[in-house]
Amino acid sequence: MVLLSxxxxxxxxxxxxxxxxxxxxxxxxxxxxxxxSFNPQKGEAYECGIPTRGESMxxxxxxxxxxxxxFLMFDVECVFLxxxxxxxxxxxxxxxxxxxxxxxxxxxxxxxxxxxxxLEWK
Amino acid sequence: xFDFSLFTNWIHSFLSSFMPEWLTITTECVxxxxxxxxxxALLALFYIYFERKVCAAFQCRLGPNRVGPMGLLQSFADMxxxxxxxxxxxxxxxxxxxxxxPYLVILAxxxxxxxxPWGNGLQIIDFNIGIFxxxxxxSIGVLGILLAGWSSNNKFTLIGALRSGAQMxxxxxSIGLSVLTMVCFAGSMNVGDIVNEQExxxxxxxxxxxxxxxxxxxxxxxxxxxxxxxxDLPEAESELTAGYHTEYSGIHxxxxxxxxxxxxxxxxxxxxxxxxxxxxxxxxxGWDGFNAIMNYIPGIVWFIGKAIAISFIIIWFKWTxxxxxxxxxxxxxxxxxxxxxxxxxxxxxxxxVYGIHL
Numbered sequence: 001m002v003l004l005s006x007x008x009x010x011x012x013x014x015x016x017x018x019x020x021x022x023x024x025x026x027x028x029x030x031x032x033x034x035x036x037s038f039n040p041q042k043g044e045a046y047e048c049g050i051p052t053r054g055e056s057m058x059x060x061x062x063x064x065x066x067x068x069x070x071f072l073m074f075d076v077e078c079v080f081l082x083x084x085x086x087x088x089x090x091x092x093x094x095x096x097x098x099x100x101x102x103x104x105x106x107x108x109x110x111x112x113x114x115x116x117x118x119l120e121w122k
Numbered sequence: 123x124f125d126f127s128l129f130t131n132w133i134h135s136f137l138s139s140f141m142p143e144w145l146t147i148t149t150e151c152v153x154x155x156x157x158x159x160x161x162x163a164l165l166a167l168f169y170i171y172f173e174r175k176v177c178a179a180f181q182c183r184l185g186p187n188r189v190g191p192m193g194l195l196q197s198f199a200d201m202x203x204x205x206x207x208x209x210x211x212x213x214x215x216x217x218x219x220x221x222x223x224p225y226l227v228i229l230a231x232x233x234x235x236x237x238x239p240w241g242n243g244l245q246i247i248d249f250n251i252g253i254f255x256x257x258x259x260x261s262i263g264v265l266g267i268l269l270a271g272w273s274s275n276n277k278f279t280l281i282g283a284l285r286s287g288a289q290m291x292x293x294x295x296s297i298g299l300s301v302l303t304m305v306c307f308a309g310s311m312n313v314g315d316i317v318n319e320q321e322x323x324x325x326x327x328x329x330x331x332x333x334x335x336x337x338x339x340x341x342x343x344x345x346x347x348x349x350x351x352x353x354d355l356p357e358a359e360s361e362l363t364a365g366y367h368t369e370y371s372g373i374h375x376x377x378x379x380x381x382x383x384x385x386x387x388x389x390x391x392x393x394x395x396x397x398x399x400x401x402x403x404x405x406x407x408g409w410d411g412f413n414a415i416m417n418y419i420p421g422i423v424w425f426i427g428k429a430i431a432i433s434f435i436i437i438w439f440k441w442t443x444x445x446x447x448x449x450x451x452x453x454x455x456x457x458x459x460x461x462x463x464x465x466x467x468x469x470x471x472x473x474x475v476y477g478i479h480l
Contacts, residue, residue, distance in 0.1 A: 006147055011154065011247045012233065012255075018155040019232030022162070023225050023377060026205070030373040034208050043213035045276040046368050056214075056275045064284045067452065071291045074460070078298040082254055085306045088474055096475055107464060110456075119456045121449030 066118055077106045127243030154246055162235060162384060169383040170197040172430070173437055180441040204379075207372035212274070215369065219273035224370075224377035226266030231384045233259040238391045239313050241401045241421035252313035253305065256392065257298055260347075263381065264290045267356075270378070271366035282365030285448060286356035289346055292455040293353075296343035299463040300336040303470045304396045307333065317400035322407050324399040332470040337397045339463055344389035345436050346451070348382060352443035353451060390432035394425060398432075401425040 045052045084091070084099050113119060133153075138146045171186065171194065178185025186193030212220075237256045239245040249255050264287055271283020307329050308316045319325075325333050346353040357365030367378045394400060401421030405413045446454070 006150060008247055008249050010147065010151065011236070012249075014151040014155055015158060015233050015236035015247060016229055018158050018162075019229040020225055021155070022159055022232070023228050026373050026376070027209075030205050030207075030209060033206050034372060035206075036208060042210055045212070045214065045274075046363065047276060047278065052276075056277050056280055057216075057272060058277075058280070060280065060284055064288050067288050067292060067456075070456070071295060074295050075298065078295070078302060081302055082251075082305065082311065085302050086309060086311055088306050088471060089309055092475055096471065103464075103468075110460070114457070119453065121452055 063121055070113055070118065073109060074106070077102075125242050130243065158232070158236060158246065162232060163380070165387055166380040166383045167197040167201060169387060169433070170200070170379070172433070173383070173386075176434065176437045177441060180438075201376060204373050204376040209374055210371045212369060214275045216273040216275070219269045220369075223266045223270035223273065224374055226269065227263050227381045228377050230259055230261070230263035230266065231381045231388060233262075234388045235384060237313060238388065238425075239317055239395065239400050240425050244401075244422065245313065248312070248314060251311045253301055253311050253316065253392075253396075256313075256388075257294070257301060260385075260388065261290075261294055263385070264294075267366050270370070274366075274369035276369055278362045278364075279366050279368050282356045282362045282368070286349060286366055288448070289349070289353060289356060289451060292452060293343040293346035293459075296339055296455060296459045296463055297347060299460070299467060300340040300343070301392075301396065303332060303336040303463075303467050304329070306467070306470050306474055309474075313395060313400075316395060317402055320399035320402050322405055324397065324402070324404070326397040329397075329470075330473055332466050332473065333397065335462065335466045336470070337393065339459055339466070340393055340396070341432075341435065342459065343455075344393065345439055346455075348385045348389055348436070350382075350386065351436060351440035352446050354440075355445055355448060355451065386433055386436060387429060390429040390436065391425070393432050394428040398428045399424075 045056065080102070081099070084095065088095065134146070134150065137149055141149065174196070175185045175193075186196035189195045189199045211217075233247075234256050236246040237249075237252050237259075247255070267290070268283050268287045271279040271281075271286070274280075304316075304325060305311055307325060308319050310316060310319070320328075322328075326337055329336075345351045349356050356362075357367075362368070367375055370378065401424050403413070403416035403419060403421075403424055405416060
């Protein structure tokens with residue numbers, strides 16, 4: 001701990017404000033010294049040189065969504081495993097058995113997703 | 123080892139001798155902010171220079187050598203050039219989200235950066251769940267990238283952002299699980315405790331085979347997490363012009379650039395912290411003379427040196443392996459790294475609980 005009298009949450013807020021301050025400061029500086037010119041062509045999307053066709057905030061492949069859901073399952077698993085991981089030595093065998101049940105259910109989830117073909121990119 | 127908190131405590135007692143409590147804390151927070159800002163910016167600029175020099179060496183070129191001695195001022199010049207470029211405002215973007223995205227990307231890397239321990243007592247945020255906090259805040263960066271791609275209203279940025287999202291989210295899992303493996307071994311999530319555990323022997327040596335497997339997986343996942351090397355398909359320039367930040371100009375683009383290099387440092391810093399003893403010197407039990415000599419090198423040099431060495435390996439990846447296709451990338455994570463990682467976790471738990479040594 002650097003400064004014993006300051007709470008960590010205060011320091012985290014200070015770091016976050018530093019990050020926001022960096023972006024705001026640099027944008028303000030750039031606004032002061034950067035040139036500005038106006039041209040109707042300049043506001044177009046940077047795609048192929050010709051005006052873009054149709055809306056770009058469009059539908060996308062469902063595969064991305066599927067992987068996001070799979071990620072959610074395993075990330076929540078990770079969150080639950082962290083508190084146990086700190087105390088793994090103290091909890092010993094009994095803790096191991098109870099976490100194994102949870103762990104096996106999740107591995108079965110991965111096996112299910114694999115067998116269903118959710119991990120294939122089609 | 124020199125305890126840096128002596129210095130900070132001295133500053134604190136000096137300031138509080140003539141200031142009220144709240145003013146002292148505010149002043150200290152401002153000082154910390156300035157120090158953080160300077161380190162962040164200088165380190166990112168150094169990394170841009172370092173990457174360009176290393177990639178030049180791999181391609182038998184000289185790299186930047188005109189601005190300043192050995193081109194050292196090149197990245198300062200680049201950053202200044204970005205500052206004086208026009209910020210183009212586009213017609214069909216979602217203005218609010220478009221402006222928000224760089225803030226999120228920088229915020230995530232700044233918070234993660236503040237958790238890293240640089241030396242004995244030289245650490246800003248010291249939660250008792252430090253490493254968990256680090257993983258949590260670094261995943262805010264994905265939001266910034268997704269917003270940048272979506273709000274730009276451009277087909278290339280949308281595809282780039284979705285690829286980047288799928289990739290970072292998938293490989294975050296591997297990072298989380300390999301960190302979990304090492305947390306099992308260290309028995310603590312506090313960054314300072316993890317470093318102190320490695321005083322006699324670094325975890326890569328004392329952690330048996332699971333620590334080595336976890337390190338390899340961490341390195342692969344870390345490369346993917348920073349969108350670099352063989353995993354740079356979110357910004358595959360031959361397919362997507364520049365990926366999610368195609369529409370950003372001037373310093374707006376500079377933020378993504380800075381954050382990308384800082385993330386490289388953070389990934390190497392966490393690898394240093396978990397596997398190579400953070401700021402701890404290289405010690406071997408029994409080699410007293412060797413250990414005493416190693417103690418003369420200050421902790422901050424050890425930390426930065428180890429982090430740069432790991433970054434060098436990650437940059438090396440970039441110039442060695444060809445770019446993966448998206449299905450290969452997802453298959454690598456979900457069909458290889460994840461099952462290996464789960465098995466590795468079980469192995470590590472067995473070693474920790476029953477003391478079974480391989």
